Amino acid sequence: MSERWAAGHWKGLAAGAAGVLVAGAAAGVARRRVVIGRRGAGDAVPLGSLRSEPRTVVADDGTPLHVEVDEADPGTRNPLTVVFVHGFALTLDCWHFQRAAYRGLVRTVFYDQRSHGRSGRSPEGGTTIEQLGRDLRRVVEAVAPDGPVVVVGHSMGGMTVVALAEQHPELFGTTVVGAGLVSTTAGGLDPHRMLLPFLPSALGGDLARRFVAVLARGHRAVDGVRRLGRDVALVVTDVFAFGDDVPQSYVSFVDEMLASTPFEVLAEFFPSFTTLDKFDALGALGRVPVTVVCGTEDKMTSIGHSRELHRRIPGSTLVECEGAGHMVVLERHEQVDAALDQLLAAATERARR
Structure with a gap:
């Protein structure tokens, strides 16, 4: 365990404790005790093994989306539904520790x-952040x-999430009462960074885009090389x-x-990162509690x-996880969950007004 991790860990715990003291209410303390009791739940089951009855939600262009809902235990008074949205080249399983912590x-x-x-x-043309x-x-x-x-x-x-705010700002403050933005951006991204695990480090900018386009045409061969290596x-x-x-x-x-x-999927999404610029859409997020989380070594x-x-984002909370990388939801899952605890408490309070 590194000193950087320990410092960030205790900083996160201190912030969580301060939030509880500020809240002050007996109900908040009782809820927090339940949350504390669920710490370590993700370590008790194999990574990616948590499941619930699958549903299919059909997107507006006909693409079927695999959805799983974990219902709260009977008698639970929390009115929220929390929707977790995974990142590039991952799956819903990446939320393993958050799913275990909040289950029930x-x-x-x-x-x-x-x-x-x-x-x-996705059909052709559907691999965009807007979609x-x-x-x-x-x-x-x-x-x-x-x-x-x-x-x-x-x-x-x-x-x-930012694209949703751009398209439907009216939802924020009504249907949507809180948002968490983890290891992300609204623009200004060097798109080469999104393919760093897949491309030679010497490639960048236009050269990376051309290289991706060439590889996409032979994506099956690329996938074979990835498996061999x-x-x-x-x-x-x-x-x-x-x-x-x-x-x-x-x-x-x-x-x-x-x-x-598949590498073909990676290549299809790649152009979206080159044109991403949605900072002007962030105003809608300022209507609700927002927590921004990122590792300092992302x-x-x-x-x-x-x-x-x-x-x-006016009024937002920033949580910096010292020494953590891009997969902070795994690497610092306790610190991330503590930050989400505070977000959900604030969102619950807003929902009950």
Whole structure:
């Protein structure tokens, strides 16, 4: 365990304790005790093993989206539905620790983004951040049309949340009562960063775009090479997904999700990152409690992006996880969950007004 991790861990715990003291209410303390009791729940079950009855939500262009809903335990008074949106080349399984921590305590929704995991492949032209925002809208309409909803997005999932805010600002403050933006940005991204685990490090900018286009035409051969070079891929995943030393199981877990995403899909989404510019849409997010989380050693969407989101979203909270990388939802899951606890408490209070 590194000193950087320990410092960030205790800082997160101190922030959580301060939030409880400020809240002060007996109900808040009781809820917090239940949350504390669920810590470590994700370690008790194999990574990616949590499941619920699958549903299919059909996107506006006909793409079937794989959705799973974990209902709250009977008698639970929390009115929220929390929708978790995963990132590029991952699946809903990346939320393993958050799913375990909140299971039974609050109604939670997880889905595979189009062309990822168990969802259907997108038709041509549908692999855009704008379309992902429309997909999120369809999921919200299907699982919690009247709210109150908290949307939490990691990486490309955070961009999806911002796209929803751009397309439907009227939802924020009505149906949507809170948002979590984890290891993400609203623009200004070096798109080469999004393919760092898949491309030679010397490539960048226009050269990377041309290289991706060439590889996409021979995507089956590329996938074959990726499978043959699994040892190399595992090392690259460790370097680019994490900041500190993490259990080998975490690295293998992420690597399996990356490897299961066809290179053709990666290439199809790549142009969306080059044109992303949605900072003007952030005003709608300022109507609700927002928590921005990022690792200080994130090599994909660097900490500067999260600081800019925090600066542009009035009243938002910024949580910096010292020494953590892009997969902060795994690497610092306790700190991330503590930040989400505070977000859900604030969103619950807003929903009950």
